[in-house]
Amino acid sequence: MADLTEVLTPPRHRVERRAMGWWALRTAATTAVAGGVLLAGYLLITPWRPWTGPALLVVLGLGLAHLLVTPPWRYAVHRWEVTDEAVYVRTGWFVREWRIAPLSRVQTVDTVRGPVQQALGLATVTVTTASAAGPVTLVGLDQHTARRVAGELSAITARTRGDAT
Structure with a gap:
């Protein structure tokens, strides 16, 4: 561990x-x-x-x-990271929220690009897990980074044992 x-x-x-x-x-x-x-x-x-x-x-x-x-x-507070084991996100204003989603719990990976995000070359990756706390969201990513991360998460999740529940 x-x-x-x-x-x-x-x-x-x-x-x-x-x-x-x-x-x-x-x-x-x-x-x-x-x-x-x-x-x-x-x-x-x-x-x-x-x-x-x-x-x-x-x-x-x-x-x-x-x-x-x-x-x-x-910009100063928001951070994210994807490893072979989990997705990590830190957000918050005065209260910092750390979300850690083990990849064995991932159910879906979605990429969203609204009109303004498209104009700015940005995207949001939403990682839905079996958690009652809701999805882990990686906001404000470069569109190419978001595409790469979504692909990596899909590949890692496919290799990860578990039933995502």
């Missing part, structure tokens, strides 16, 4: 640096939609102005703060 300190060392790989752009675009889009709704209310419904004006400023301020803080913070 592996030494516990070996298992809990940080996973080796960072997400792709372009993932910061993806996270920033998602934050900007959410802020724009919320701000747009409040702005429309402010401009079109006069009785709402006393509260929509301040709410709009709060949404824009929080959106800007989120835009400036979230992408670099997530």
